[in-house]
Amino acid sequence: MFILAVCLAIAGCERAVPEPDAPDETPVLSPPVLPDPPFAYSALEFPDAWLEDPALQLFGGFGADLEVTDAGATLGRVLFYDPQLSIDGTVSCATCHQQARAFSDPVAQSTGVSGNPTHRNAMALFNFRYQRRMFWDLNTVGLENQVLQPIEHPDEMAMDLAALPAHLADIPYYPALFEAAFGDEEVTLESVQSALAQFLLTFQSYSARFDAGLENDFAGFTASELLGKDLFFNGQTRCNQCHSGKNLFSTQPFINGLEVDYAAAGDAGVGALSGDPFDDGRFKTVSLRNIGLTAPYMHDGRFATLREVVDFYSDGIQPHPFLDERLGENGFGSPGQAPYQLNLTEVEREALVDFLRTFDDTVMVSAEWLSNPF
Numbered sequence: 001m002f003i004l005a006v007c008l009a010i011a012g013c014e015r016a017v018p019e020p021d022a023p024d025e026t027p028v029l030s031p032p033v034l035p036d037p038p039f040a041y042s043a044l045e046f047p048d049a050w051l052e053d054p055a056l057q058l059f060g061g062f063g064a065d066l067e068v069t070d071a072g073a074t075l076g077r078v079l080f081y082d083p084q085l086s087i088d089g090t091v092s093c094a095t096c097h098q099q100a101r102a103f104s105d106p107v108a109q110s111t112g113v114s115g116n117p118t119h120r121n122a123m124a125l126f127n128f129r130y131q132r133r134m135f136w137d138l139n140t141v142g143l144e145n146q147v148l149q150p151i152e153h154p155d156e157m158a159m160d161l162a163a164l165p166a167h168l169a170d171i172p173y174y175p176a177l178f179e180a181a182f183g184d185e186e187v188t189l190e191s192v193q194s195a196l197a198q199f200l201l202t203f204q205s206y207s208a209r210f211d212a213g214l215e216n217d218f219a220g221f222t223a224s225e226l227l228g229k230d231l232f233f234n235g236q237t238r239c240n241q242c243h244s245g246k247n248l249f250s251t252q253p254f255i256n257g258l259e260v261d262y263a264a265a266g267d268a269g270v271g272a273l274s275g276d277p278f279d280d281g282r283f284k285t286v287s288l289r290n291i292g293l294t295a296p297y298m299h300d301g302r303f304a305t306l307r308e309v310v311d312f313y314s315d316g317i318q319p320h321p322f323l324d325e326r327l328g329e330n331g332f333g334s335p336g337q338a339p340y341q342l343n344l345t346e347v348e349r350e351a352l353v354d355f356l357r358t359f360d361d362t363v364m365v366s367a368e369w370l371s372n373p374f
């Protein structure tokens, strides 16, 4: 009113009347629906058979040893599903990490707030007790050091981290959740980090048909699945020499021969960080648990189906100068051998695919305590 009055008094200043501030377009979310008392996240544990696995006893010390509390993971659940953590209120972690897909994304490259595709395939998320290094090129050590990166990344959630605590403190449901989790309603980046990491640690995957099979000598497996199992574990395909132990992964990155020259193809993985040709195309040897749910496959999502993956390992491996020897003609020995040519039969290819699907979890992907609370 005052500005308008002043303007009327000054000739020709109509155009100088300031525009009203743009209305806040952030959609207002209803508060999350949470159980009281909270879910018993702190009681979730891997079965004894896992903890006794010698490989996991070795790897056990590799993962986050953060203590999970019921209120901490509850807060993490809300943060994980809340699009208010992104600059325009449209993207949450779950946009690219969907529970029904073992927390991966069904597209090769995901899109966040910018609309630009991510440069790699969104990874499935589970069993972080046993993983220390994060991302396809393993560039980050420790889950807590990972979780703020997507919030800040311009193509993912593009949030200014310096502004995040105050932004969250203004949302009515957060102060009480922070108070319950950390005894203080003040929002800090450290508490956001801890809560997200605690929730991610509760993504535990050990309930697949394969696990039941280990207990009952694979009763109920079809003839095709049994043939696939033999192929997976036999020394000819050598699948289990890299995708090994209960997690069917390796803590080491390997070169599996997708390209002759990864740098020239646009993504050298670990090689882009080290600059060493020996690392060209070295990528995280991800777990094969839930593999039937996490298509498309590889760091760039180049294979749409498991059948394409099996066809690749059968006779499509490229002659990379440092191809891992497990994929070479003679196996263990020197790296950089000519790729093996399995030339699997049609029946064997389908059998391997059928067996890989027995790694799919039956609990984690629909567990209510991991679902969207909004």
Ligand code: HEC
Binding pocket: 080, 091, 092, 093, 094, 095, 096, 097, 110, 111, 112, 113, 118, 119, 120, 121, 122, 123, 124, 125, 133, 134, 135, 136, 137, 146, 147, 148, 150, 151, 155, 156, 157, 196
């Ligand atoms: C726009 C899509 C997108 C969003 C949103 C997103 N991520 Fe991711 N996430 C990815 C992609 C792509 C990768 C792999 C990136 C790479 O390796 O270069 C990844 C990798 C990860 C990893 C590494 C897993 C491993 O096995 O190494 C974790 C953990 C993770 N994301 C957690 C989160 C969390 C927590 C959030 C929310 C705060 C989040 N992500 C939001 C796309 C996304």
Ligand code: HEC
Binding pocket: 237, 238, 239, 240, 241, 242, 243, 253, 254, 255, 256, 258, 281, 283, 284, 285, 286, 287, 288, 291, 294, 296, 297, 298, 299, 300, 309, 310, 313, 324, 326, 327, 352
């Ligand atoms: C030398 C170690 C090694 C061997 C042997 C190996 N893999 Fe892999 N595997 C990898 C690595 C490393 C990746 C990730 C490569 C990338 O994305 O660039 C991978 C990726 C995969 C993927 C895709 C995972 C995803 O989430 O996208 C599948 C499926 C797979 N391997 C199945 C198999 C099967 C089946 C065999 C046996 C025929 C096998 N692997 C043998 C190292 C190996």
